[in-house]
Amino acid sequence: MSSLNISLPGLDLKNPIMPASGCFGFGREFSQLYDLSKLGAIMIKATTSEPRFGNPTPRVAETSAGMLNAIGLQNPGLEKVVNEELAWLEQFDVPIIANVAGSQEEDYVAVAKRISAAKNVHALELNISCPNVKTGGIAFGTIPETAKNLTKKVKEVSEVPVYVKLSPNVTNIVEMAKAVENGGADGLTMINTLIGMRLDLKTGNPILANKTGGLSGPAIKPVALRMIYEVSQQVSLPIIGMGGIESAEDVIEYYYAGASAVAVGTANFIDPFICPKIIDELPELLKSLGYEHISECTGRSWKKHEKAAYYCS
Amino acid sequence: MIKQELCTVIAQNKIANNIYELTLQGELVHEMTEPGQFVHLKVSEGYDPMLRRPISIAEIAPGLSHFKMIYRAEGRGTVKLSEKKAGDTVDVLGPLGNGFPVHEVKQGDTALLVGGGIGVPPLYELSKQLVKQGVKVVHILGFQTESAVFYEEKFSKLGETYIATADGSLGTKGFVTNVIDELKLDFDILYSCGPTPMLKALESQYRHKKVYLSLEERMGCGIGACFACVCHTGDDPEGYSYKKVCSDGPVFKAGEVVL
Numbered sequence: 001m002s003s004l005n006i007s008l009p010g011l012d013l014k015n016p017i018m019p020a021s022g023c024f025g026f027g028r029e030f031s032q033l034y035d036l037s038k039l040g041a042i043m044i045k046a047t048t049s050e051p052r053f054g055n056p057t058p059r060v061a062e063t064s065a066g067m068l069n070a071i072g073l074q075n076p077g078l079e080k081v082v083n084e085e086l087a088w089l090e091q092f093d094v095p096i097i098a099n100v101a102g103s104q105e106e107d108y109v110a111v112a113k114r115i116s117a118a119k120n121v122h123a124l125e126l127n128i129s130c131p132n133v134k135t136g137g138i139a140f141g142t143i144p145e146t147a148k149n150l151t152k153k154v155k156e157v158s159e160v161p162v163y164v165k166l167s168p169n170v171t172n173i174v175e176m177a178k179a180v181e182n183g184g185a186d187g188l189t190m191i192n193t194l195i196g197m198r199l200d201l202k203t204g205n206p207i208l209a210n211k212t213g214g215l216s217g218p219a220i221k222p223v224a225l226r227m228i229y230e231v232s233q234q235v236s237l238p239i240i241g242m243g244g245i246e247s248a249e250d251v252i253e254y255y256y257a258g259a260s261a262v263a264v265g266t267a268n269f270i271d272p273f274i275c276p277k278i279i280d281e282l283p284e285l286l287k288s289l290g291y292e293h294i295s296e297c298t299g300r301s302w303k304k305h306e307k308a309a310y311y312c313s
Numbered sequence: 314m315i316k317q318e319l320c321t322v323i324a325q326n327k328i329a330n331n332i333y334e335l336t337l338q339g340e341l342v343h344e345m346t347e348p349g350q351f352v353h354l355k356v357s358e359g360y361d362p363m364l365r366r367p368i369s370i371a372e373i374a375p376g377l378s379h380f381k382m383i384y385r386a387e388g389r390g391t392v393k394l395s396e397k398k399a400g401d402t403v404d405v406l407g408p409l410g411n412g413f414p415v416h417e418v419k420q421g422d423t424a425l426l427v428g429g430g431i432g433v434p435p436l437y438e439l440s441k442q443l444v445k446q447g448v449k450v451v452h453i454l455g456f457q458t459e460s461a462v463f464y465e466e467k468f469s470k471l472g473e474t475y476i477a478t479a480d481g482s483l484g485t486k487g488f489v490t491n492v493i494d495e496l497k498l499d500f501d502i503l504y505s506c507g508p509t510p511m512l513k514a515l516e517s518q519y520r521h522k523k524v525y526l527s528l529e530e531r532m533g534c535g536i537g538a539c540f541a542c543v544c545h546t547g548d549d550p551e552g553y554s555y556k557k558v559c560s561d562g563p564v565f566k567a568g569e570v571v572l
Contacts, residue, residue, distance in 0.1 A: 051553035065360035269534040
């Protein structure tokens with residue numbers, strides 16, 4: 001019996017480990033390194049209705065235990081993503097979670113409708129938290145009412161469950177989570193990056209051409225854990241946790257906070273084999289901690305003696 | 314094929330002001346197919362720094378499973394790398410990217426190799442391979458100042474070598490383009506690696522020649538997944554088409570991408 005298989009809305013996964021959106025492209029590069037079928041799922045790069053080139057370079061800057069990025073949602077656009085990238089991904093036995101982005105409501109709805117109909121897309125990740133675009137993105141993710149309405153609109157057209165990706169750049173994350181729950185979200189993914197910046201010592205200018213960027217990596221792990229801890233106690237939606245995960249131990253910590261699956265982001269850039277490594281290491285770690293199944297760990301920090309909600313035998 | 318391997322430091326030598334030559338041993342040497350490819354190094358465990366550092370490959374010795382890199386120690390990552398001693402290990406991901414096409418010239422042709430500063434190193438392996446093919450090589454190497462100059466003698470053994478320094482402390486005072494103009498050099502192909510203004514000057518000056526340029530850009534993953542190092546393409550300079558410096562390059566035919 002596997003100790004890692006899990007069931008979430010739309011997603012029957014052989015394990016709860018997936019690369020996070022924006023850190024894995026559409027999988028082509030990593031497919032040269034290992035069999036993508038090994039992954040629990042793949043969160044593909046954000047897709048918009050029209051192609052986007054994204055921001056000027058430099059687009060990345062390093063910082064202590066983290067990195068800033070301001071890619072700007074570069075992607076080939078909905079048609080190409082569906083016809084080329086998703087079609088290519090069909091050769092792998094892995095469900096796809098499609099990250100949906102846009103600058104206005106109509107964009108989100110159009111992308112959600114079309115992309116959710118693709119055969120291998122099992123869930124959507126509604127991106128209302130990208131900090132690197134001038135319009136849309138995070139603008140939808142910081143006002144509860146706006147987030148709720150967008151979730152509702154996307155739910156109306158989507159053929160698969162909708163997970164909403166929350167931004168940490170808010171005062172009250174629980175309020176945002178409740179709003180999208182009321183809007184009909186099937187799950188949450190959290191957290192997106194924190195807005196930050198770095199300056200060049202010689203010129204005095206921001207290092208990123210976009211001036212600001214999204215901070216990711218181990219530096220943001222405590223923020224993500226705290227937010228998942230708070231949200232998981234207040235809403236009944238399953239949470240896919242992310243933010244600086246780079247080991248099997250990190251995965252368990254996210255589960256303890258309240259996650260039911262996890263995504264690995266920045267760590268893919270440092271060790272491109274990190275996802276399969278974590279998948280291989282998890283069963284042994286679970287055993288050593290005395291668990292039969294990973295879902296027993298969900299919310300352990302606050303549930304204490306209850307049986308986890310998403311158990312599957 | 315891209316491999317990840319803990320390579321062993323064979324030697325680390327300071328060869329000019331802030332410039333180090335690092336020799337590593339590892340099986341991934343046998344995957345290195347073209348001069349001009351690079352490796353992505355994790356210079357220390359943990360988070361200081363966290364990301365890998367892209368460093369170009371300067372020389373390959375497959376018989377010994379050795380490869381050399383020459384780099385400038387100036388940031389946190391490269392300074393840490395310069396502290397590595399023989400016997401230490403370095404986590405290497407590579408080889409990455411597409412290098413200089415060596416079969417675009419034939420025996421008896423003349424190749425002009427133009428390097429600027431820390432763009433000089435990949436031209437060394439390139440020159441060696443071209444010479445082996447019977448191609449006549451001419452090197453023009455530009456540096457800031459005499460104390461920054463390296464490998465002048467090694468390049469000289471392979472072919473004519475001219476040095477330019479910005480302050481005139483060695484060779485011609487000025488830029489590599491001044492040297493080319495002065496000598497009125499003719500060539501069948503030009504390969505270059507160095508600062509973008511230099512590449513731009515070469516590109517515009519030799520529009521009708523066969524020119525290959527190696528680009529530098531801040532990178533995240535180094536394998537094409539993060540979209541940090543993209544540039545516009547020459548035939549669609551304002552549009553949506555793009556090339557990634559790490560996986561489509563770093564070497565491009567002049568005009569293929571917008572510099």
